Amino acid sequence: MNQFTKITATHITHFQELLGDENVFFDTVQLNEFGHDETEDLVFPPEVALTPRSAEQVSHIMKFCHQEHVPVTPIGSQTGLSGGALSIHGGVGLSLKKMNAIVELDEKNLQITVEPGLITEELQNAAIEKGLFYAPDPSSKGSCSIGGNLAENAGGPRAVKYGVTKDWVLNLEVVLPNGEIIWTGSNTLKNSTGYNLTQLMVGSEGTLGIITKAVLKLIPFVPNNVSMLAPFTSATKACEAVSAIFRAGITPSALEFMERDALDWIMKFDNSSSIHIEDSTQAHLLIELDGTNMDLIYQDCEKVAEVLEKFDCGEILLADNEAQKAEIWRLRRRIGEAVKSNSVYKEEDTVVPRFELPTLLEGVKKIGKAYGFQSVCYGHAGDGNLHINIIKGNLTEHQWNQELPEAIREIFELTVSLGGTLSGEHGIGYVQKNYMDIAFNKTELLLLKSIKNVFDPNGILNPGKLFVTT
């Protein structure tokens, strides 16, 4: 275990001189604001929060903290679901929210260079204005930042066709834990020059360095899409249909699964919806098809409908105007919020090869029965990525704190046995680190830790994340 230095008045004065008083926060209320993300009800405030404005300022902060053995937790826009932004060991909370510029939108090369604090939807909109497309769309796209997306390798519904955040990154400017500034690659679509530091940084959850600029790929805007909401009387059948759609030669731009309970929570939370759900419906698939040519999209809709019929699908709602599409997508995007409004919950972000989804879902329900918990399952079925919201409800503190971790371990063991892993798009962070031994054997874990040690020999950057022992 590392011995960290506590923040002193001298440290604070140093930061004030470096950044100006307006970028240094040490009031308890403010620190609590910097001490949470969207993970459960956890709050771990830093001892001081800083809002630097440039890579050079970040570099100064890191150099100082490296020398002084002060822990540093990078903080994005605090929408994370694995506790990556929590200042577990106090120290400096390094918020990137003021570094939120679009540095350059290069229309000639279809690239955009941005700072980490930029909100994902603002990036998407800037691209759309120029007829271009940045596809990754986490459900929190209106509030999450690109730095956090990079740190956690965020996904979203469109990942099934367009890939996750990692697939859109060309090059990163990174401040290392010792304050040195590097670029990880080049601004090119291909690169076979040295080890792939870019992809090592993406998904490293702020434990290897602080991303201060990102060069991202853009593609021509895809103008048209249609969504289909398909009800099933069996959740297993719905899951089985997912893999069949791809085998029929169709790659939807989104393919989401929601079990009955998810819809019920939503309807309770948001009773403005006009969508009618039959009593017999046990699950829905929400399928989006996109492209440039509407005729072709409708042809694909028909093919999808033919596939779904084989899995006892009910009447499909086809949404091809903006209002309809907004309504059914609002249901999907607000499930997390709806569940949270009713009960404390833990969210698991399991991912398996997509054909294994029915087996995973059935296994989760069986484990829930054995341990006595209720779960709401939904997610990006096209990617095999199932979000499992475990509801606290009437569970006792003992059940919640002592027994549930065992149940979660069983869920992850099942996931890994199906060729899957612990997290598809939320990261490991603070809340899943105890389960890393399920996904990695000792040799593999040692390799991960040794890589961490190369970047951060003093162990000051985002300690208490990813690994049990830091």
Add this chain to the structure above:
Amino acid sequence: MNQFTKITATHITHFQELLGDENVFFDTVQLNEFGHDETEDLVFPPEVALTPRSAEQVSHIMKFCHQEHVPVTPIGSQTGLSGGALSIHGGVGLSLKKMNAIVELDEKNLQITVEPGLITEELQNAAIEKGLFYAPDPSSKGSCSIGGNLAENAGGPRAVKYGVTKDWVLNLEVVLPNGEIIWTGSNTLKNSTGYNLTQLMVGSEGTLGIITKAVLKLIPFVPNNVSMLAPFTSATKACEAVSAIFRAGITPSALEFMERDALDWIMKFDNSSSIHIEDSTQAHLLIELDGTNMDLIYQDCEKVAEVLEKFDCGEILLADNEAQKAEIWRLRRRIGEAVKSNSVYKEEDTVVPRFELPTLLEGVKKIGKAYGFQSVCYGHAGDGNLHINIIKGNLTEHQWNQELPEAIREIFELTVSLGGTLSGEHGIGYVQKNYMDIAFNKTELLLLKSIKNVFDPNGILNPGKLFVTT
């Protein structure tokens, strides 16, 4: 510099006991066969060549060599263009050619698990038989192996739409230099669980571990395509047209550039071609458009033609039957071979953001003029990936060995100043390692070397590659 142990009769006996006599080669003629790839005329034979049949055998070999400080050079199908498979320091040449099985083609999850020695085209054909698609298509696809593709992060024409080898890898089984066997990830389309060891391994040129199994993604087969061969009276105009095609909203499935000289070499080498080239033509673009719907493909062809007209394009040859397509692609695929048949040459694999291609091309010609060398330029223009074949021709040995490295340095400096890097798809290997300081500063190089040291503390795996000092 590492002190390596020479191979002794005892070592050979040990290997024979482990692998059987038929998998141990130490005859000079045989060793010379294992001592080259397709890089220039270089030959560096190992002291003993081994052809293991399983990951367990590879593990035994590595454990032994790790303990004995014997250097090991992984050898694929010897089609590399950066000298990655050359046994610079002698020792063991570890050929993976007998590990060439398709372990499993999982139609339900659209995944294929293969051994590294499998020829890329055989993998593609196995997928096609099931109506599936593995897109990466290096020009050497009929003879290169998937292990080599992974090691060098190989590309090919279709990378412009479908990505390079790295974009098709889900999970890798790897034998580490000390003999331990790991899996780098999970068999899932998304993964936010720990550092991305998979992408760290891809493109690491056999310096971090030996890939013994790869789980690769497949997609539904894309049935239709059309190719267009477009002549230009100016190579610069041809390059300028490349970026304009994407800005018009079209993503071709291939977008290749060939300057006049490339075609002339080909016509000399292969006079069976019926394609007529006007005297005034200075360059061609070869554009492929693919999809499921032929009408849509033809519509896109028209859009492309409209764009090309703005750049003074001549009469476009539209190839929509198999014979025509085969003929124009044969021209493109055989350029390297044609140049090689006439002269010793060095090939650079520069890559820049695609709009910078005209500037790069003009710079290369200017540097050629200053140093007195002729070059043949062609490549994957859609990716900004320009292959520069520098012809030895009448250059003196002094010019070739002493002056040319300076000229190449100037080319790479130009490349990097344009936001590009040294290699897009061939790797650094043996022949470009002296230029790594152009792409990476000291901090970045130290980071790369420290990562190497984590995996291979004894420095036995593929020494003499990537870095100047190993």
